[in-house]
Amino acid sequence: MGITVNGIDIDDALIEQELPHHQQAANPLKQSVHEVVLRTVLLQEVGRLGIEGSDDDARIEALLAREVRVPEADLAACETYYRNHPRQFTRGELVEARHILFQVTPSVPLELVRGTAEAILEAIKAEPARFGELAAQYSNCSSGAVGGSLGQLARGACVPEFDDVLFRLGAGELAGNLVETRFGLHILEVVRRIDGVVLPFDAVRSQIADYLGTAAWQRGVHQYLQILVGRARIEGITLEGSQSPLVQ
CATH class of the missing domain: 3.10.50.40 (Chitinase A; domain 3)
Structure with missing residues (x-):
């Protein structure tokens, strides 16, 4: 398909292998190409930093754990979310x-x-x-x-x-x-x-903290991918953002 990432060709076979995972996407081929390109960018960064792991997934996970740091949701943030979303905690x-x-x-x-x-x-x-x-x-x-x-x-x-x-x-x-x-x-x-009845804050505090932590992590990964993609030399395709299912 004539796509390169920092001078390295993207093999069509990689895209064909990725395609079955995105059949529910609006454009499965486009999503598959984006996924392979983003994965390549991440693995190249893994190599540059010398990060080790048992396989590519483990190395990417280790890279993100090292480079993406987000603060834990504190009590005030959890209380604010609870007050603003009462229906979410109504049973x-x-x-x-x-x-x-x-x-x-x-x-x-x-x-x-x-x-x-x-x-x-x-x-x-x-x-x-x-x-x-x-x-x-x-x-x-x-x-x-x-x-x-x-x-x-x-x-x-x-x-x-x-x-x-x-x-x-x-x-x-x-x-x-x-x-x-x-x-x-x-x-x-x-x-x-x-x-219904709104569950008390203490009963859902950990659930809220987990949700806010996950949301912050996803934003952090998204921003990190934007930095890597912006720094990479990608030819043959224009990425419309850098959010990817492989890191969500």
């Missing part, structure tokens, strides 16, 4: 909800589906009592047979984009706009809420 929170799903398929233009969904949403806003009737008539979800009812849902039970809206609505509140998910377009209403 037992439930919502009873109902929805109408308008499934998007290749055979039906998205604009047509969206137009129908928006018209039904406006009809429900005008006459809320019709929700069940319209769910039975239009929903592409089996819940339409029971008025769109999804029963009681815990946080995290649904896909993130749905969950995010679901737990921001109050009891009896209808989402003002369509909710878009990988399944299609939804009209969503929360029927009832059961408030």
Whole structure:
């Protein structure tokens, strides 16, 4: 592929070996190339510093442990995070909800589906009592047979984009706009809420410290990679940043 790192050619075979690990990426080939280039940069730095280890992974780990130093999360940082993210530490929170799903398929233009969904949403806003009737008539979800009812849902039970809206609505509140998910377009209403209990700080302090420490470590590695990439002579590709799964 004509890619070199500090004058050393990147073998296409290395990229082919890396490719199976990135099949879920938006662009598997591009991600694989970036991964191999970053790994090469790290191993060249390992060699320059004379770092030893049982294999390449161990040597890279030793390099990062030596070069990336981040402070531990102190009590004040943990308390601040706890105060600012109460929902993250709430347990037992439930919502009873109902929805109408308008499934998007290749055979039906998205604009047509969206137009129908928006018209039904406006009809429900005008006459809320019709929700069940319209769910039975239009929903592409089996819940339409029971008025769109999804029963009681815990946080995290649904896909993130749905969950995010679901737990921001109050009891009896209808989402003002369509909710878009990988399944299609939804009209969503929360029927009832059961408030959870926020865990005490002492019960989650170590969890918060671990999270903040990991986040700081990832930022530190990212910055270190940026320095190495900026210092390296890389030809044949332009790296769009230096974050890599191999060091996360």
